[in-house]
Amino acid sequence: MEFLTGVKEKDTKGIKELLQGDYEGKIVKMNGAVHSIRDMGDVAFVILRKAEGLVQCVYEEGTADFSLKEIKEESAVEVTGMVASEERAPHGFEIRLLGIRVLSEPYQVLPLAINKWKMNTSLETRLALRPVSLRNVRERAKFKIQEGIVRGFREFLFGQGFTEIRTPKIVSRGAEGGANVFRLNYFNKKAELGQSPQFYKQTMVGVYDRVFEAAPVFRAEKHNTTRHLNEYVSLDFEMGYIDSFEDVMAMETGFLQYTMDLLNRDYEPELKMLGVELPEIREIPQVRFDRAKELASEKYNRKIRNPFDLEPEEESLIGRYFKEEYGSDFVFVTHYPSKKRPFYAMDDPEDNRFTLSFDLLYKGLEITTGGQRIHEYPMILEKMARRNMDPDDIRDYLMIFKYGMPPHGGLGIGLERLTMKLLDEQNVRETALFPRDVTRLEP
């Protein structure tokens, strides 16, 4: 009988291993994709692409026991060669090639130059060829940083006593529903794709006090803009025993501070490659919705058309105002009008036209919506009645209030939007691996 006993030791080396050990002058094996071949006549530079970065290999006829013709760009190979310091090479070393083992070969030459520093192609083309355009080192760096944001979210919240949950994405036709949901037939029942884990995460506050989830959400909105996706990743948390919705904003501020530190520490090569300077977040201003509108209107001489709505242009001006006046890329806009918030939002007891809620704007774009939720059974029933909603439609959700819930609040952060603004991208499709929009279902 044969047995598996754990991860197998490989005789190939990684970049980190070479940098940490003393390999100068030693012969090593390394695998990777042939990212580019630059033939200079006497010598050729063969650049290997690995997850960790690029490695310069030097081919010299006579020294290497193979012909340069045996390899192609995008071949997967295992090279054998001698490690030598070389300041001008990535990571400060190169591998002088002795032998090669071709593991696989492409069938056709790439349709775009992914090995160029900047691919001179439209977003449209890059998205159509996403399965291979992501191999460009700058493209893939974006999604490493995105990985880091989610890591920051989880690590920070674990440290704050949150529990990670996983809630269903196929849900019964809910009260939040409306026009913007994807519908499906679920064994002859009417179902839809969850637009948010809202009901479930509130439910789980009754179980674990503080919970979070990082998972896909689905919105059938027909907007075709640079900031909308029809499927995106929502970073959701919900916390019980809050004194006010400021506790939620404070927690988000802590997450952002933690995550910028984590990115600076663990994703420095990617940040450098993309020329990204992360914001230093010491404090984030908070301003009431109505006051924010006034401030932007006064300073930029723009008429307030609807006192109960915030247009994208106004969001942008509010962002600009707080950048100019307070040097902050972020601003919490609080007390959104009740009409603009879902039924479960807690109204402001001092003026029930407004809610104890907020958006976080980052460089003038909404990246978070959050607030305090209603936790008393009679209050939520009353608010539903005012909106002509039938409690029977969401019996299971209302159960938690009937049997007791602590005061609580939470938020949802659009991962792709946060990444987009962090990287100063102009289109949210740049920061979704395989974006879904009104016209795009593939790749």
Next chain:
Amino acid sequence: MEFLTGVKEKDTKGIKELLQGDYEGKIVKMNGAVHSIRDMGDVAFVILRKAEGLVQCVYEEGTADFSLKEIKEESAVEVTGMVASEERAPHGFEIRLLGIRVLSEPYQVLPLAINKWKMNTSLETRLALRPVSLRNVRERAKFKIQEGIVRGFREFLFGQGFTEIRTPKIVSRGAEGGANVFRLNYFNKKAELGQSPQFYKQTMVGVYDRVFEAAPVFRAEKHNTTRHLNEYVSLDFEMGYIDSFEDVMAMETGFLQYTMDLLNRDYEPELKMLGVELPEIREIPQVRFDRAKELASEKYNRKIRNPFDLEPEEESLIGRYFKEEYGSDFVFVTHYPSKKRPFYAMDDPEDNRFTLSFDLLYKGLEITTGGQRIHEYPMILEKMARRNMDPDDIRDYLMIFKYGMPPHGGLGIGLERLTMKLLDEQNVRETALFPRDVTRLEP
């Protein structure tokens, strides 16, 4: 202008804080849900339920400045009291109550005794009342352990140089499709819910060499069994530059070893509460599909009905065989018949009726399917042709082979199944927060 500067310090204490500091005889504040009230006449025990565990509070008339009538089970409260050592109390201390602040009250008494050690109710009832039955400390402990499994998966794979990815769940009608997919209308295009991130994770091997994702998958299977869910969490990884599919099995073995250590270290209270003894995983036997069938058939005197299929009863017997003969709860069954595997599975070059693939059985239940994938463009086209599949249907996926892919393989682990077997549960619905099955779309 007001500012948010980070997480707010609270004057309420947690259990860990009290255990780590010197609070004996000191007066503290603590919040939680009133889990149970046991009135003994002169004194009463008020048990607070917090995410971290239960806390015994002692109420004595005259000492406390409130009446016991002011609180109900499932009220959310903030208590003030003196900390005193008490060996018989959970965590070795109790709080002698002085004051209370009721934060919220239930509207109605709970329909089931969640504060009992074991809720004497059917699975059906517990699932129908899931939003509150999860408040039972043993129920919620299961999902803490599940959190730990996912943490183990991520932490282990990060350590092995994997990158975490997030792929779309709404996909175009794919080649894997067939009868078992949920269909939906996506802006007048035919779409379906991803049954697995297979194509995307393979694609991302070309980008990051090694990738993983822990996310929901959707299967419209009409099976109504104790081991099927129609939406579940799949722990997927895919790795490039493998020498054989044994590398994949070795990686899974490493994951299991790492995760058992992590659970023993960080989830000891939950394991103890549920009486779970984790398997010690030093080595996992591997056996060929055809040989496994023979062994079970010989030992348990059961006729092999179909040499190319593995029935659930056979899986169970194979599991039993390896437990009895080798003391292992786990067994890798390798070389599944080609007919039973998807087109992208790599056939065994020595006998193409079989594939370089495997299932991992745990206590006789399949919890993982994996294997080596085809990486050469002509080979995958040829296999598709043999199955009468149209390459044009999955152009975007085939693109990666056309332009070059390293040898690679991977697997998908059913999180709820793994949790179920780890906890010795008899029904997979026990280990899904809000299970989705043929008849269950709510809660």
